[in-house]
Amino acid sequence: MAVLFSSCGKQDKQPSPERPNIIIIYLDDLGYGDVSAYGSTTISTPNMDRLANEGLKFTRGYAASATCTPSRYALLTGTYPWRNKNARILPGTAPLLIDTSMITLPKMLRQQGYKTGIVGKWHLGLGDGSIDWNEQISPGPNEVGFDESYILAATQDRVPTVYIENGNVVGLEETDPIMVSYSENFEGEPTALDHPEMLKMKWDHGHNNSIVNGIPRIGFMKGGQRARWIDEDMADVFLEKAREFIHNQRESPFFLYYALQQPHVPRTPHPRFVGATSMGPRGDVIAEADWCIGELMKTLEEEGLLENTLIILSSDNGPVINDGYLDQAVELLGDHKPSGPLRGGKYSLFEAGTRVPFLAFWKGYIEPGTSDAMISQIDLAASLAELTGSSATFRDSENMLPVLLGRSQDGRKTLITEATGRTALHYENWLVIPPNNGPEVFQNVNIESGNSAEYQLYDLTTDLSQQKNLAPGDSARLNQFIQIYKNLTAIN
Structure with a gap:
């Protein structure tokens, strides 16, 4: 390990740089x-x-x-x-x-x-x-x-x-x-669909199976x-x-x-x-x-x-x-x-x-x-x-x-992030989102998915809220990033 600290070591519970x-x-x-x-x-x-x-x-x-x-x-x-x-x-x-x-x-x-x-x-x-x-x-x-x-x-x-x-x-x-199942209910066990009167918290989507503690869940339990x-x-x-x-x-x-x-x-x-x-x-x-x-x-x-x-x-x-x-x-x-x-x-x-x-x-x-x-x-x-x-x-x-530990500002240069099977590239302060099929908004949760038929390129230094897609006007930079993305996501 590189020596990053010094310690006086006067007490048993003094901070230890190697074994905190x-x-x-x-x-x-x-x-x-x-x-x-x-x-x-x-x-x-x-x-x-x-x-x-x-x-x-x-x-x-x-x-x-x-x-x-x-x-x-x-x-x-x-x-x-x-x-x-x-x-x-x-x-x-x-x-x-x-x-x-x-x-x-x-x-x-x-x-x-x-x-x-x-x-x-x-x-x-x-x-x-x-x-x-x-x-x-x-x-x-x-x-x-x-x-x-x-x-x-x-x-x-x-x-x-x-x-x-x-x-x-x-x-x-x-x-x-x-007993637990994610495919079918157990005989006689109440669910949110057939016993809504048992609920102290109502469901909106995807949570209408077994009721525990007055709360409907995903899956069935007995x-x-x-x-x-x-x-x-x-x-x-x-x-x-x-x-x-x-x-x-x-x-x-x-x-x-x-x-x-x-x-x-x-x-x-x-x-x-x-x-x-x-x-x-x-x-x-x-x-x-x-x-x-x-x-x-x-x-x-x-x-x-x-x-x-x-x-x-x-x-x-x-x-x-x-x-x-x-x-x-x-x-x-x-x-x-x-x-x-x-x-x-x-x-x-x-x-x-x-x-x-x-x-x-x-x-x-x-x-x-x-x-x-x-x-x-x-x-x-x-x-x-x-x-x-x-x-x-x-x-x-x-x-x-x-x-x-705050000794350097030299962070990652590249990072691949993931969302429900889709991936994106962070390169320095740029975000590249490849084309993806699917809805632009996940309606149940009212969240923008990031999906688009075209590549998206955002400069996070000047556009943290990602409102301006620079991909159409900066093809040279985009092509460079696409190659980096393909290299990083190639599974060896």
Whole structure:
């Protein structure tokens, strides 16, 4: 490892340049404009702002994809998700997406002496394709590098609606086994279509199957009544498990992947946070998530670990307002712009699909500031390998450690981003979107897809909102970028 720091080493808990604790805080569908440090004047996020104001705020930090599963795959494997045809939004019964023989971020850190844990959303598949939810579920997070795992299998809006701890459903009773299907309902089980009177949250599109806790879901489920989560308690449950992991591992270096479920649908703030904003459940769960981050920071301070912990915060993709439930997110949006100055959102090839909040905080090592360097979540694997002295390599991950720590502005030159199987090229500060079939607007979510019959070329230096397609008048530059794009996306 290159020597980037010096340390006095006078106390056991002084920051160590080679073995800091590492926490990745990963939010779900949080937009570039949803954080007040990124310009929001309608939502207050004081704890995320603290990370931004006392750490490094990236203006060009990217998720690998405009949807969840592919971004999470890239984060943990350092591999572009479009290289894996199965890296798409997965149902709750999908087999494990990550090959257990692959080197992963947690596996690499475990090899370097770290205790590794995941708390929160997984959504990378479980088992081998024939899961029995009433037995030990394997392979899963524990088989790809995590010593401890406390997860929801897929998303909050999908069955099974249970927590899984180290491969076992929490609170499951032998007399009430769980059955899950994504093809047909179980006899006698109510759905949103035939029992709308049972709903406390109404659906708009795609969420009309089994009802759990008064909320209609994607997929069908029977049994496991005592094991089913209460949605409003989820943030508290995950926070407590994250704090517990930190407390138990405080004497050794640890890696915590804290994958919050907010502000993904269904948005179910705890009663403490109902009305925290003027924007209804979507705004309230962002406030709740921010509070959770503050509580996690308090835990680090109480344990004397804050100065020896690198914290990275980001989101798996851009924002979506109506993603399947009628929760007044559209009606109460007001002047708030979840995408900030960017165009598009979740599912989109435009900037708002993948340009997300991206913060790095390490008290005493990262100087407060703003970085305009291009960096991707896919680069965390190689960067943290460099930080911890690992020789592990990852296919598409670039070592951005000097950038991540604010020692350099020399970020990525090229990046391929993905959205529901379609890809685009970022070259320096240019965005190139190849022709794609399909609608220009995804009507269900009212988000521009980025699809067009022609190439699109945008200069993000002067046109951050991507309003002027320069491709028709700059064929020489476009042809140069097309060749770069073809070279980068050729699968070897």
